[in-house]
Amino acid sequence: MSECIQSAQAPQFPLPFSHAIRAGEFVYVSGQVGVIPETREMDGDTIESQTIRALRNIELILKDVGLTMDHIIKINAVLTHIEDSPAYNKAYESFMNAPYPTRTTVQAGLGPYLVEIDAIAYAPSVRGGTA
Template structure:
């Protein structure tokens, strides 16, 4: 099976030597997307809503770069530094996803890659081999 690295512009994770996503076997595996702006810094320090919004924008950007989109997501894993934000995750899913909703795991962690990060979202999606991604 051939692995294809997916690049985004900008790619704030390049300094960490990881791929935004990898396409393999008809699927797209998206690395954890945090609330990172184009400058590589966390947006909205202490503002969960801004970070969650940016994380979803980054997830969408990685999927589009892989010729896929949010509607092709099969599975998401959402990492939170506080489960107190769980109700906001339900609203976030309602806003960004539609039926059939992707399978989902939500995990509370003590920390993410930087102390300012409050959320990180990784996903597995279907690669759009038919060219129908929006």
């Protein structure tokens, strides 16, 4: 059985998706972009600022179900410009704790957004230890 998670803290978009779905011990977080939840305005125009904001938005969603970023086991990231990879990696590394989740990064057109990040969290334990 799965449970829909809609976070009042995360950005609200008039699109047909859930912020996350809890399926058993896993929480699947929909792709988040670098927008400020209250205004839906982009949080800066750099890959660094948008990466940090997208990760913060994921953090808000996970917090609603009692999880942290350390519960994440897999990250998927889409970059508008693959040449932003070094700056994306630096911002990502500054926000996430080691040992890092597994990760896939690809390039695709995202319209006005520089990055979109989704995540899979495992509720019973954190990376490198137990909850």
